[in-house]
Amino acid sequence: MEGVLLDVDGVLATAWRALPGAAEAVGWLRDRGIPFLLATNATSLSRDRLAARLRGAGMEVQGRDVVTAPVLTAAYLRKRHPGARCFLLGKPELGEELRDVELVESNADVVVVAGADPAFTWENLSAAFRMLKEGAALVAMHRNLFWMTESGLMLDTGAFVVGLERAAGIDAVVTGKPSPEFFFLCVDMLGLPPERVAMVGDDLDADVLAAQGCGLTGVLVRTGKFSPQAVERSERKPDLVIDSIGDLPGLFG
Secondary structure, three states: OOEEEEOOEOOOEEOOEEOOOHHHHHHHHHHOOOOEEEEEOOOOOOHHHHHHHHHHOOOOOOHHHEEEHHHHHHHHHHHHOOOOEEEEEOOOOOOOOOOOOEEOOOOOOEEEEOOOOOOOOHHHHHHHHHHHHOOOEEEEOOOOOEEEEOOEEEEOHHHHHHHHHHHHOOOOEEOOOOOHHHHHHHHHHHOOOHHHEEEEEOOHHHHHHHHHHOOOEEEEEOOOOOOHHHHHHOOOOOOEEEOOHHHHHHHHO
């Protein structure tokens, strides 16, 4: 391994509080010149503010070190739906990520599903459903089913995406993890081939196995939403399992 992709929630921090060993692991990577990126499906903060939150938790990272699902979503919309009218489900803080995307409240060409938040109301979900039935395309920033918060596990975007797909009879295009495009963009930014990059995550499917399917080394941490039962049930297994991000330096020997 010559480069690393790090998930954020459940790997480096929970509720923006650093997990044990996170600051030290990030510092270790930087001190040794090992290229890394924070590869996250987070949509609640822009890249710069996300990095600022992590700096407040003791990790020396900048916005340029972060790749988020909204970044991939904006690139996909520019390429596949240029000039489209987009209905955004959710109220993410996107910063500059969607600055050139036209957002509308009705008659959309594309329904864009961000991370689950209080804006995922019955009214907004129903409005999105009606637009899909009228011919709008469905683009999801990710399809994580749940994530870990300080209050415990919470439902995430994927639970609602599945409902919209079933109700409207269409399939969503997913731009964040576990989309292969997400991983290929990240390794390209590192300037390394996939087989020389490790993806460290707490989500067996979206982080680890998806990365392995793209040729990366998958490293599962036993923090965040890690589930030993999920590992036991899965036919495919992670390449490596470590107790926490604090054990990452030991993988480089």
